Amino acid sequence: MFVEEIATHNSAESCWLIIDGKVYDLTDFLDEHPGGKKIILKHAGTDATAEFDKFHPRDTLNFLAPECCIGEVEDPENLPQTEEEEVVDDSTEEERVAEEARLDRIAHKPDLSKIINLYDFEAVARTTMDPNGFAYYSSGTEDEITLRENHNAFKRVYFNPRVLVDVTDVDQTTTMLGSPAATPLYISATAMGKIGHEDGELALARAAGTTGIIQMVPNLGLFGFDEIVDAAQPDQPLWFQLYVNRNKEIVKRIVRAAETRGVKALFVTVDAPHVGKREKDMRSKFLAGRSDSDDNGNHGDGDKKTSALIDTALTWKDVAWFRSITSMKIVLKGIQTVQDAVLAVQHHADGIVISNHGGRQLETVRAPIEVLADVNAYFKQHPEILAGKQFEMFIDGGVRRGSDVLKAICLGARGVGLGRALLYAMAGYGQEGVEKAVAILKDEIVMCMRLLGVTSLNQLDESYVDLAALKGGRGSSGGALFDNVYEPMGVVKFKARL
Ligand code: HEM
Ligand code: HEM
Ligand SMILES: Cc1cc2nc3c(=O)[nH]c(=O)nc-3n(C[C@H](O)[C@H](O)[C@H](O)COP(=O)(O)O)c2cc1C
Incomplete structure (x- = not known):
């Protein structure tokens, strides 16, 4: 294929793009691109x-479906030299002042040694991160009731500690899958x-390695899968999260690639057949002029908020299909009811993550600790169900706390996942920040185990917790620190003076 011909396919009717010497026909993909079609059409x-x-x-x-790749450029010498796009500073006075203040805060960020809990990381991230990036991380769906309830619910579980137990040697190690x-x-x-953070998933992989x-x-990820695996130590266990593409050949290819690189378990995200309406994120994208979503401000194109990238037709039957294409353990991520937990067992899943996607999907669902x-x-x-x-x-x-982790263990969890807390630690301090965050949690866990009167995790059960306040107290506070670092959603802004 020649440059001259490719250049004629520059519209929504026929949209070809060159990436790394190969020619892609993205006409059908335009409407499905999560970053919107505008950006792709701009380069058609x-x-x-x-x-x-x-x-x-x-x-x-x-x-992409393999048939999207339709050939190679035969005359690369004819490609026009792309000039560096001129960056136009169209920021307002208010934005410039805010950016200067942010850079000043970065210069005066507290030393890592001064950070004593995970809320501190959040406080630093909130005031030093690029505001669009922070909006993307922190955003939950709509009124962010579930986002906050996820944390608050932990504070309504109270402990029943036992005393006069020899707690000299405490062991918090475990196995998961x-x-x-x-x-x-x-x-x-x-x-x-x-x-x-510029190292993104690589910093997380390295910190996971050093902290075990x-x-x-x-x-x-924004890094390629292989790059992330390469950043991990050779024997470091890794899991892989999968959004199920409508094209099952693509899914097979992605799953096989993960298995070949030694990934131990496949976490199939089941709570995202439609992406939640994350308004903080939307607002920041509008402000940054990056959004091309419709006038209602939807995340997506009017009614069409589904995409080939996420199969809306996924059902329980597919669990057996996953089993047939991989020998990795299969875990369903995003279970939110007793009924579905039972179905997961009946469909031979190896496990579940009780999760609401960090409050980014359906709004006003219950906190995972309550479920x-x-x-x-x-x-x-x-x-008999689990026999x-x-x-x-x-x-x-x-x-946010070691005690949160132990409450989940008391109620039958094998392990607990962290999303934002570690992202915030990474945003401020990179790999070292994540390592420190894990160290803080480990210290809190040891303290808590000693004070509960246990020396290993398998001694914990529901007798160590009191659930009387758990259900009755929805809408409670998550503690002053949590409430302080919570960034509430703002209302629409009036036009700025330029
Ligand atoms: C060729 C196949 C492509 C696929 C499968 C694809 C896939 C995606 C996905 C999944 C996202 C969601 C963001 C994420 O990674 O979490 C996204 C966002 C985005 N994509 Fe693509 N993309 C493709 C091509 C392109 C091209 C050619 C461009 C630019 C010319 C582009 C620019 C963007 C931008 C700007 C975003 C939004 C990121 C942001 O706002 O921070 N993509 N794309
Ligand atoms: C067509 C249906 C769409 C689907 C299925 C979809 C799906 C997704 C998914 C799975 C992610 C990864 C983020 C996460 O899980 O937290 C994502 C991110 C993103 N999407 Fe959408 N998206 C759609 C439409 C759009 C449209 C039309 C836009 C244009 C404004 C857009 C803008 C973005 C951007 C900028 C991101 C990057 C990070 C973020 O803001 O969450 N998406 N999308
Ligand atoms: C910025 C951000 C991006 C996320 N992206 C994904 C994703 O791509 N796939 C997925 O299954 N879950 C995703 N999640 C959900 C997390 O895996 C996890 O369920 C959630 O963050 C846990 O809540 P926490 O952030 O309060 O710890 C994302 C969460 C955040 C905050």
Whole structure:
């Protein structure tokens, strides 16, 4: 294919792009592109490699059906030399002042040694991160009731500590899905980690290695999957999070690639057949002029908020299909009811994550710790359901303290995932920040275990917690520190004077 011909396919009717010497027909993909079609159309008919590389690792191309790649450029010498786009500073006076203040805060950021809990990391991230990046991380759906409730609910679980137990040697190590872990924590998958720190998922992988915790690698990382695996130590256990593409051949390819690189478990995200309306994020995108969504400000194109990238037709039957294409453990991420927990067992999943995607999907759903309490009670009443099965339960959402982790363990969780808390630590202090965050949690866990009167995690059960306040107290506070670092959503802004 020749440059001259490719250049004629420069519209929504026929949209070809060159990426790394190959020609892609993205006509059908336009409406499905999560970053909107505007950006792709802007580069239609030309070499978009440089622009593509700014946002995506090369393996993003794996999301495309193979037939989208329609050939190679035969006369690369005829490609026009792309000039550096002139950057026009169209910021307002108010924005310039805010940016200067932010740079000043970065220069005076507290030393890592001064950070004593995970809220401190959040306080630093909130005031030093690029505001769009912070909006993307911190955003929850709509009124962010669930986002806050995820954390607040932990504070309504009270402990019943036992005393006069020899707690000289306390051991918080465990295994999760057969892999050893230094503590019952893991790094949950978060798309686009690089927004907060240039090393993104690589910093998380390295910190997981040095602290002995497991990382769930995201399907939509800003680094390529292989780069992330390469950043990990050779024997470091990794999990992989998957958004299920409508094209099953693509899914197979992605899953096989993960298995080949030694990934131990596949976490299939089941709570995102439609992306939640994350308004903080939307507002910041509008302000930054990056959004091309419709006038209602929807995340997506009017009614069409589904995409080939996420199969809306996924059902319980597909669990068996996953089993047929991989020997990795299969865990369903995003279970939110007792009924679905039971179905997961019946469909032979190896485990579930009770999660609401960190309050980024359906709004006003219950906190995972509350759902876990119900599921645990149900499984205890019906021991036949789990009899003879290796089934592990995890939860994620709102975890900030070692005590939060132990409450989940008391209620039957095998481990607990962290999303934002570690992203905030990474945003301010990179790999070292994540290491410090994990160290803080480990210290809190040891203290808490000693004070509860246990020396290993398997001694913990529901007798160590009191759930009387858990259900009655929805809408409670998550404590002054949490409330202080919470960034509330603002209302629409009037036009700025230029
Ligand atoms: C060729 C196949 C492509 C696929 C499969 C793809 C996939 C995606 C996905 C999944 C996202 C969501 C963000 C994330 O990674 O979490 C996204 C966002 C985005 N994509 Fe693409 N993309 C493709 C091509 C392109 C091209 C050619 C460009 C630029 C010319 C581009 C620019 C962007 C931008 C600007 C965003 C939004 C990022 C942000 O606002 O921070 N993409 N894309
Ligand atoms: C067509 C249906 C769409 C689907 C299925 C979809 C899906 C997704 C998914 C799965 C992510 C990864 C983020 C996460 O899980 O937290 C994402 C991110 C993103 N989407 Fe959408 N998206 C759609 C439409 C759009 C449209 C039309 C825009 C244009 C404004 C857009 C802008 C973005 C951007 C900028 C990101 C990057 C990070 C973020 O803001 O969450 N998406 N999208
Ligand atoms: C910025 C961000 C991006 C996320 N991206 C994904 C993703 O791509 N896939 C997924 O299954 N979950 C994703 N999640 C959800 C997390 O895996 C996890 O369920 C959630 O963050 C836990 O809540 P927490 O942030 O309160 O710890 C994301 C969460 C955040 C905050």
